[in-house]
Amino acid sequence: MSDVKVQKAMKQHMGLTASRRISNTAIYIVLTIMSVIWLIPFVCIVLQSFRVESTWQVGYVIPRQWGWDNYVNLAKTDFWRWYTNTFILAILTAALQTIIVLCMSYTLSRFRFKMRKPLMKLMLVLGLFPGMMTMIILYRVLADLGLTQKNSIPGLLLVYVASSGMGYYVSKGFFDTISKSLDEAARVDGANRFKVLVKIILPMSKPIVIYTVLTAFMGPWGDFVFARYISMGTSAGKNVAVGMYDWLSQDQIGKNYTMFCAGGVLVALPVTLLFLFLQRYYVEGVTNGAVKG
Amino acid sequence: MKRYSDLEYLRLSKLQKFLYRLGSFLCSIPVAVWHGIKKLGLAIWGFIKGIGLSVAEVVTTFKYGSKPTRLSYFIMGAGCFAHGQILRGILFLLFEAVFVFYMITTGSYWLSMLPSLGILGPTEEKKLIPELGMSVKTTVYHDNSFKIMLYGVLTIFFIIAFIYTWWVNIRQSKTAEKILASGKKLKSGKDDLRSLVDDSFHKTLLALPMTGIIVFTVMPIVFMMLVAFTNYDGSHNGYSNNLFHWVGLDNFNTMLSWTSNTGAGTQSYAATFGEVLTWTLIWAFFATFTNYFLGMMVAMAINKKGIRFKKGWRTILVMTIAIPQFISLLYVSKMFAKNGLINNFLIDMKWIETALPFFEKASWARVTVILINIWIGIPYLMLTATGILMNIPQDLYESAKIDGASGWQQYSKITLPYMLFVTGPYLLTQFTGNMNNFNVIFLLTGGAPNNPAASNSAGTVGYTDLLITWLFKITTGAESQYYLASVVGIMVFVVVALITLVAYSLLPSIKNEEDFQ
Incomplete structure (x- = not known):
């Protein structure tokens, strides 16, 4: 706000271009400071992952002695096992969840049937319940199916995919923007609804498919609470988040802090690269979702 | 709160305008809540009324309906068979058979245990082990409160689904007669299958997602809401130590009471x-x-x-x-x-x-x-x-x-x-x-x-x-x-x-x- 006031005062003395130049400079300064703040943690995490001389937290960032020790040490833990677990989980979740979400959103966007409004209301209400509440029973049910502890990865997959239909809002917003006259034209030409979906709508939906795949792929990397609850007590069934969380606990942080950094870099790398590569679709999706509500 | 007209509002100072808007905002909250509750009440009333109307319809249909329709009150799908819709008839009949079989074999047990959530907890029993030639104390497990509650709820869901299907079966028979009376043709099994990728494509698409949501979201939420009315905790896990039971509103009383709780000084x-x-x-x-x-x-x-x-x-x-x-x-x-x-x-x-x-x-x-x-x-x-x-x-x-x-x-x-x-x-x-x-x-x-x-x-x-x-x-x-x-x-x-x-x-x-x- 004060920037604006300064701007106003300046305007009376100088031409418009000069005042714009000053305000732009101010914006550049602010943006640069912001970029630094936003990047500092990531720079720190990368630098510290190469630190060899000590494994605990210190007051400087640039390592005094560089090396790959932390990365090498990862192989001595179950890290790669967790990593594979999460990777497989993420890929399967991305594939199956996308199918479910697209089925749901396409139907709710395109078809007008009696139960449509009640269904959407029901899902709105269900969304108001804290998901944490159902953790215990899901655990017990999965335990009965033998999908906990060692086998918790298929268990997690089942839970992620089964409840993913609730997150249809963004892609429904996208389908709403595709003109219905296309469907009708194809229907007049004798295509049934299934053909309309496969031949006409899907080829046009690349952005939203990519958005859905991307968000579904990113989910499992960060899921922590439920994954921890159902893999309790075993190492084989953990995902990276659960496994690495313990490294920063009170009694391990002195020993494993830099190893956490190294692991963090390895986890963040594929997700971040994929994300930056597909950023355009993500931005489109987020914007779409917010406008459509 | 006093309401200003537009002209009066414009004459207010900035602070007054702000206070006025804040005041009217706060005043509108109770009204909004009231409207919401009223809407909710109306929706529930509409639901009850709908059920009442359906019951009335079922009764009158039974009184005045044709023979196949009346038969489908007892043998689901009878109407469909009579009208030549074999596929639908088979599905209805199959559903009824599965339901009856389930209710007789296990469903009735879960349902009957639901009010008590189990009677007999784990007991210590002496068991004779022939190899050792002596008896050893072992724990024998009996009822499982958790399972009783889970399957009890599932059974209730199943019963509701059955009643709904039963109702649909009667209605279909009735409408089929109407359609036949007007001289049109009924949908054959082939037509039904074809419509799954066409007119009722939405049902095909929603089947999988909705099943997932019902099993992994709706059911757990219903179950966990019921838990609030029991004493289910670590020392009453319903199977291996103690059974748990219904306690009514006790837990809500605990949560909402102002007397200090068990730990000293808390x-x-x-x-x-x-x-x-x-x-x-x-x-x-x-x-x-x-x-x-x-x-x-x-x-x-x-x-x-x-x-x-x-x-x-x-x-x-x-x-x-x-x-x-x-x-x-x-x-x-x-x-x-x-x-x-x-x-x-x-x-x-x-x-x-x-x-x-x-x-x-x-x-x-x-x-x-x-x-x-x-x-x-x-x-x-x-x-x-x-x-x-x-x-x-x-x-x-x-x-x-x-x-x-x-x-x-x-x-x-x-x-x-x-x-x-x-x-x-x-x-x-x-x-x-x-x-x-x-x-x-x-x-x-x-x-x-x-x-x-x-x-x-x-x-x-x-x-x-x-x-x-x-x-x-x-x-x-x-x-x-x-x-x-x-x-x-x-x-x-x-x-x-x-x-x-x-x-x-x-x-x-x-x-x-x-x-x-």
Whole structure:
């Protein structure tokens, strides 16, 4: 706000271009400071992952002695096992969840049937319940199916995919923007609804498919609470988040802090690269979702 | 409250205008709640009425219906067979057979045990082991309260599904007769199959997602709501130690009573609940609106004419979204920790002597959490706002400039109303989402610093604990008081639902207001 006031005062003395130049400079300064703040943690995490001389937290960032020790040490833990677990989980979740979400959103966007409004209301209400509440029973049910502890990865997959239909809002917003006259034209030409979906709508939906795949792929990397609850007590069934969380606990942080950094870099790398590569679709999706509500 | 006419309103001073609007906003909340409740009541009444009408229809159909229709009251699908719709008939009959078989073999058992949730717990019995030639004490397990409740609920769902199908079966027979009477042809089994990819394609598409939602979302929620009325906890796990039973509203009484709870010197649950709820609301408010306004400003700054590297700035911020939260949040939380990077650095530099209590003092921790949340949240809001800002018609600004509007006026009269108008529902979901923002709080502070007065044997409660993290702590605490966690969960739902209800009732009025600006 004060920037604006300064701007106003300046305007009376100088031409418009000069005042714009000053305000732009101010914006550049602010943006640069912001970029630094936003990047500092990531720079720190990368630098510290190469630190060899000590494994605990210190007051400087640039390592005094560089090396790959932390990365090498990862192989001595179950890290790669967790990593594979999460990777497989993420890929399967991305594939199956996308199918479910697209089925749901396409139907709710395109078809007008009696139960449509009640269904959407029901899902709105269900969304108001804290998901944490159902953790215990899901655990017990999965335990009965033998999908906990060692086998918790298929268990997690089942839970992620089964409840993913609730997150249809963004892609429904996208389908709403595709003109219905296309469907009708194809229907007049004798295509049934299934053909309309496969031949006409899907080829046009690349952005939203990519958005859905991307968000579904990113989910499992960060899921922590439920994954921890159902893999309790075993190492084989953990995902990276659960496994690495313990490294920063009170009694391990002195020993494993830099190893956490190294692991963090390895986890963040594929997700971040994929994300930056597909950023355009993500931005489109987020914007779409917010406008459509 | 006195209502002003438009003319009177315009004559008020700025402060009076503000107070007037605030007053009318506060006054409209009870009205909104009342409207919401009324709507809900009407919906329930409509539902009951609908059921009543259906029952009446079923009765009259039985009195005056044809023979096949009346037969399908007992043998489902009879009507379909009589009218030549073999496929449908077989499906109906099959469903009935499965239902009857299930009810006779297991369903009736679960249902009969549901009121008691099990009678006989595990017992110690002497068993003769032939190889040893002596008897050994072993524990024998009998009823399983958890399973009884789970399958009991499932059975009730199944019964409801059966009644619905039974009703559909009767109606179909009736409508089939009508169609035949009017001289048209009925759909054959082939037609039915074909319509699954055509006219009723939506049923095909929804089958899988809805099954998933019902089994893994609806059922667990119903189940956990029931848990709030039992004494299910770590020492009553319903199988291997003690059975659990229905306790009515006892748990709600515990949660809402003002008498101090079991642990010595600790405050009552109601007081703790009040404290946690207050902080949850404060947190949600700040987390939502700091992000909203700052994110919007960043978006405007990046979008400003003449700023270069737009994509570069955006990408830097968006990086934080890409990196899994457990890494970024955990790492940042350790940076701010007592012996973390920042404190170590400041001490090494001799700028401070003792570590700053980022997460040790209540007020520090709360502010730190909100600040770090800004770091997390701005990129999302920046992206959202960028898209919306681009949609604002540019000629609005042009004409405003010609009229001599300053930058601030353009912002407050064009940009902000437009943003609020478009993002109203989004703000609401953000607010409720922040109330349940488990990850940020759990990974940053885990609820710390500890609130000694509120903590008891059931688990610790901290000053940055939200209701949702408290719920988690109760669940995973030493005593695993699931019933209490369930009560908290229901309370969270009530609070969130109330806020949503009020907001939805108020949103249209906000929109109208902006239309006329």
